[in-house]
Amino acid sequence: MDDRRRALVERYKRGYDAIVDALRGAADAELDVRPPGDREFTAREVVHHVADSEMTSAIRLRRLIAEERPAISGYDEWGFAGRLRYASRPIEPALLAIRAARETTAQILERLTPEEWDREGTHGEMGRYRVDDWLDVYAAHAHEHAEQIGRALAHARRAR
Numbered sequence: 001m002d003d004r005r006r007a008l009v010e011r012y013k014r015g016y017d018a019i020v021d022a023l024r025g026a027a028d029a030e031l032d033v034r035p036p037g038d039r040e041f042t043a044r045e046v047v048h049h050v051a052d053s054e055m056t057s058a059i060r061l062r063r064l065i066a067e068e069r070p071a072i073s074g075y076d077e078w079g080f081a082g083r084l085r086y087a088s089r090p091i092e093p094a095l096l097a098i099r100a101a102r103e104t105t106a107q108i109l110e111r112l113t114p115e116e117w118d119r120e121g122t123h124g125e126m127g128r129y130r131v132d133d134w135l136d137v138y139a140a141h142a143h144e145h146a147e148q149i150g151r152a153l154a155h156a157r158r159a160r
Helices: 003-013 013-024 028-030 043-066 077-083 094-111 132-158
Strands: 119-125 127-130
Touching: 003 013, 003 094, 013 043, 013 094, 013 132, 028 043, 028 132, 043 077, 043 094, 043 119, 043 127, 043 132, 094 132, 127 132
Parallel strands: none
Antiparallel strands: 119 127
């Protein structure tokens, strides 16, 4: 694995900790305060979004590696949020899902051969979709959402 990939895999592996760190000290009521903005998730909704995204992304990577040129579909994150009742569910099981998806997927990433790194499919929204494209997105994904959680919790604390 080259240095760039190794650094991204290490960042990917730290994603769960970034989410947990962002939540540290949050009161349950703070998780439900909606930040200003047309389409902003509460901290609780962010955690559930990340969990669903992590489970989806874990399958995407596996399909890229195991299938020949798979078609990778996107999903409606706002539809998931409403229909899967993000606003009313406890976050602890979602945190476990994030951790498990990240840990098992990191094991796969660390074992990819050069040929497997070159595998690709087609993403319905992005077009050509390679393992490296997947890694670029998901190495940053949890960290970006940890920052979003931090902003939502800061807003909740100011709103008290």
